[in-house]
Amino acid sequence: MTDRRIAQLSREFRSALLDDTIPFWLDHATDRQFGGYTTFLDRRGDILCPDKPMWAQGRIGWVMARLYNFIEKRPEWLAASRHAVDFILAHGFDADGRVFYSVTREGKPLRKRRYLFAEIFAIMAFAEYAKAAQDPGILERAKKLMTFVQDIHARAWPATGALEPKVFPQTRPMRGHSMAMIQINTLQIVRDADFSSSPLPYDRMIDAQIDEVFRYFVKPEMKALLETVGPDGEYLGDTPEGRCVNPGHAIETAWFIMAEARRRADQALLRRALEILDWSLALGWDRKYGGILYFVDIEGKQPVQYEWDMKLFWPHNEAIYATLLALSLTGEKKYEQWFEKILKWTMSRFPDKEFGEWIGYLHRDGTVSHDLKGNMWKGCFHVPRMQLYCHLLLEEMLRKGAG
Amino acid sequence: MTDRRIAQLSREFRSALLDDTIPFWLDHATDRQFGGYTTFLDRRGDILCPDKPMWAQGRIGWVMARLYNFIEKRPEWLAASRHAVDFILAHGFDADGRVFYSVTREGKPLRKRRYLFAEIFAIMAFAEYAKAAQDPGILERAKKLMTFVQDIHARAWPATGALEPKVFPQTRPMRGHSMAMIQINTLQIVRDADFSSSPLPYDRMIDAQIDEVFRYFVKPEMKALLETVGPDGEYLGDTPEGRCVNPGHAIETAWFIMAEARRRADQALLRRALEILDWSLALGWDRKYGGILYFVDIEGKQPVQYEWDMKLFWPHNEAIYATLLALSLTGEKKYEQWFEKILKWTMSRFPDKEFGEWIGYLHRDGTVSHDLKGNMWKGCFHVPRMQLYCHLLLEEMLRKGAG
Numbered sequence: 001m002t003d004r005r006i007a008q009l010s011r012e013f014r015s016a017l018l019d020d021t022i023p024f025w026l027d028h029a030t031d032r033q034f035g036g037y038t039t040f041l042d043r044r045g046d047i048l049c050p051d052k053p054m055w056a057q058g059r060i061g062w063v064m065a066r067l068y069n070f071i072e073k074r075p076e077w078l079a080a081s082r083h084a085v086d087f088i089l090a091h092g093f094d095a096d097g098r099v100f101y102s103v104t105r106e107g108k109p110l111r112k113r114r115y116l117f118a119e120i121f122a123i124m125a126f127a128e129y130a131k132a133a134q135d136p137g138i139l140e141r142a143k144k145l146m147t148f149v150q151d152i153h154a155r156a157w158p159a160t161g162a163l164e165p166k167v168f169p170q171t172r173p174m175r176g177h178s179m180a181m182i183q184i185n186t187l188q189i190v191r192d193a194d195f196s197s198s199p200l201p202y203d204r205m206i207d208a209q210i211d212e213v214f215r216y217f218v219k220p221e222m223k224a225l226l227e228t229v230g231p232d233g234e235y236l237g238d239t240p241e242g243r244c245v246n247p248g249h250a251i252e253t254a255w256f257i258m259a260e261a262r263r264r265a266d267q268a269l270l271r272r273a274l275e276i277l278d279w280s281l282a283l284g285w286d287r288k289y290g291g292i293l294y295f296v297d298i299e300g301k302q303p304v305q306y307e308w309d310m311k312l313f314w315p316h317n318e319a320i321y322a323t324l325l326a327l328s329l330t331g332e333k334k335y336e337q338w339f340e341k342i343l344k345w346t347m348s349r350f351p352d353k354e355f356g357e358w359i360g361y362l363h364r365d366g367t368v369s370h371d372l373k374g375n376m377w378k379g380c381f382h383v384p385r386m387q388l389y390c391h392l393l394l395e396e397m398l399r400k401g402a403g
Numbered sequence: 404m405t406d407r408r409i410a411q412l413s414r415e416f417r418s419a420l421l422d423d424t425i426p427f428w429l430d431h432a433t434d435r436q437f438g439g440y441t442t443f444l445d446r447r448g449d450i451l452c453p454d455k456p457m458w459a460q461g462r463i464g465w466v467m468a469r470l471y472n473f474i475e476k477r478p479e480w481l482a483a484s485r486h487a488v489d490f491i492l493a494h495g496f497d498a499d500g501r502v503f504y505s506v507t508r509e510g511k512p513l514r515k516r517r518y519l520f521a522e523i524f525a526i527m528a529f530a531e532y533a534k535a536a537q538d539p540g541i542l543e544r545a546k547k548l549m550t551f552v553q554d555i556h557a558r559a560w561p562a563t564g565a566l567e568p569k570v571f572p573q574t575r576p577m578r579g580h581s582m583a584m585i586q587i588n589t590l591q592i593v594r595d596a597d598f599s600s601s602p603l604p605y606d607r608m609i610d611a612q613i614d615e616v617f618r619y620f621v622k623p624e625m626k627a628l629l630e631t632v633g634p635d636g637e638y639l640g641d642t643p644e645g646r647c648v649n650p651g652h653a654i655e656t657a658w659f660i661m662a663e664a665r666r667r668a669d670q671a672l673l674r675r676a677l678e679i680l681d682w683s684l685a686l687g688w689d690r691k692y693g694g695i696l697y698f699v700d701i702e703g704k705q706p707v708q709y710e711w712d713m714k715l716f717w718p719h720n721e722a723i724y725a726t727l728l729a730l731s732l733t734g735e736k737k738y739e740q741w742f743e744k745i746l747k748w749t750m751s752r753f754p755d756k757e758f759g760e761w762i763g764y765l766h767r768d769g770t771v772s773h774d775l776k777g778n779m780w781k782g783c784f785h786v787p788r789m790q791l792y793c794h795l796l797l798e799e800m801l802r803k804g805a806g
């Protein structure tokens with residue numbers, strides 16, 4: 001990639017982030033009456049549902065503090081992060097210490113789910129905000145919640161299966177890939193934010209999660225990272241869950257591990273992560289229409305999810321950053337080709353030139369299926385994270401003269 | 404509709420039912436080793452998942468006995484119904500009397516869900532089989548299970564909300580349309596099957612469910628039947644659930660009530676049911692590509708379900724039979740036009756000319772999204788029910804000289 005192309009891309013990602021994505025969310029989602037953010041928005045940014053998913057509060061709180069920590073110290077970003085953190089602290093927690101899945105606009109609990117992602121995104125927001133504000137109290141909240149999540153997860157598995165898919169665990173015990181994957185990234189964020197004199201043993205904790213990913217879910221003989229396996233990593237090939245690959249998810253895992261390999265200058269770990277990326281791109285790229293399929297059956301059978309062949313915004317975000325990171329770490333031409341191909345497909349379809357930000361969901365053939373900007377899962381997270389991370393990485397590539 | 408057209412259609416539905424649909428399921432789904440039916444099949448009829456949804460067992464058990472009761476007394480249909488009933492009796496019930504949602508091929512429990520549809524389809528199978536076999540013991544099981552379901556449903560609402568969507572009921576109590584709707588049809592089936600000297604008060608029980616549909620869910624001022632409302636039928640227009648119309652579901656409700664109106668020769672009830680049909684066709688028919696949309700937002704906002712604009716097999720089944728029944732009961736030309744339009748769209752897309760039976764799921768534009776024949780919801784039910792009911796109704800129209 002030429003320096004000229006790198007500089008151009010860096011400007012474009014920065015401008016999309018700061019002139020489009022962030023203003024869209026701050027303008028339309030900030031709830032000045034009840035606090036927090038209403039992120040369930042239609043194409044224009046009007047409210048489709050006033051309920052507040054706690055995932056979305058944590059995610060936007062993290063993004064705003066991340067901008068403050070990595071772009072520049074704008075007080076409005078710090079305040080925007082605090083706006084989310086305050087809402088989570090005021091309305092996010094149940095009496096048992098767990099975080100609700102969603103609350104009403106006013107903050108009354110609506111749903112609580114078995115799995116722990118609401119907690120995870122609260123940890124990310126607390127840690128990144130704590131670093132920005134140099135707030136030791138919030139940092140401690142983040143670390144305590146991280147330990148709490150790890151404890152619940154350890155206790156739940158495998159005795160009760162309470163956090164796994166809703167099966168009778170005595171009949172068919174299963175392991176899901178998500179918790180190991182998301183903990184790698186969450187621990188990286190808390191580690192980078194922790195300015196205290198008593199850090200958790202982050203490297204060791206991250207190692208344990210990376211080890212779990214490779215021990216149970218990565219299948220070199222199938223060239224795939226599987227979403228669901230048996231308790232010892234057994235292939236559950238009889239069932240659609242056992243055969244399911246989520247390429248976007250696997251690509252996200254790949255770049256979390258690549259980031260760890262970069263930090264540790266661990267070439268062996270990098271190669272193992274790149275394998276996951278290579279397999280997942282090969283499996284997920286739709287040779288008929290382009291773009292990345294949501295779910296694939298590793299035996300080539302019909303995937304069963306209604307949405308299996310839809311093109312969602314977020315796997316494209318993950319693939320753009322993962323291929324750019326792979327290019328920057330290896331200099332291999334194939335990653336530049338993947339990056340440019342995915343970027344071109346994505347940028348010609350997802351960004352909403354009329355109302356800003358991105359269309360969330362396309363049909364397989366690339367036509368729009370949903371023009372909404374936010375729902376329980378889409379909010380201020382994947383798009384700005386990709387834009388921010390790509391911009392920062394491209395700047396680093398320029399400084400190092402990677403071109 | 405001309406007598407010639409009626410006779411032609413009757414032959415076509417009968418032939419599709421007896422020469423295609425039923426052999427497909429009996430050939431591919433019958434599990435001679437472990438009993439019951441493996442209905443989660445790919446396009447060719449090969450197993451995609453060996454797990455046995457209990458819905459599917461009850462449904463195929465009902466269909467086979469219905470053929471026996473309404474087409475002719477073929478011993479293989481009675482045996483096929485018994486094959487499902489035996490599996491449900493052997494492996495379907497938990498210790499608390501409830502029915503599992505799914506079990507393994509061998510019959511070990513996998514999932515149990517809060518809502519009561521596994522029980523409902525077991526009741527249908529038990530009742531229809533009992534009538535076919537003149538088996539008073541199984542008839543009593545059906546009636547006991549029906550009473551049990553009504554008791555659980557009555558106790559669960561509104562105190563715990565246990566059977567409603569997973570919200571904190573104290574924050575936002577909600578009523579769903581499904582249980583009233585499915586009980587109308589289940590009670591009709593049990594009533595028709597009950598040869599005992601101690602029938603339940605079926606008419607009164609059906610009245611109560613019809614009353615619930617009209618009292619809470621039917622909104623003449625919106626020209627819609629809503630899926631989810633507040634405890635007293637309040638419009639929850641702030642939320643996507645509250646604005647959601649499921650046209651196929653509403654059309655199914657309409658014909659259950661039309662069938663009751665026919666039986667009672669109740670013209671007022673018929674008119675009220677026809678209104679639901681008219682509204683739901685107007686809302687659900689896709690003016691862009693044809694076919695019936697899965698979900699519609701009554702305010703015209705973006706529906707939020709991933710699958711909102713997919714064309715599923717079953718709403719088309721319901722709409723074909725509902726419009727034919729409406730035509731036969733009113734003689735109104737508009738229902739003939741709807742019937743022919745929906746039938747033409749459906750028959751040119753869903754039937755699988757190569758491997759038999761029907762493709763389950765299409766994209767909005769009518770292209771295939773999933774070529775599977777069965778999953779947790781599609782099995783031997785909607786397609787053969789539509790074919791059987793249309794055939795029987797067309798024969799009745801011929802006898803009455805409706806043309």
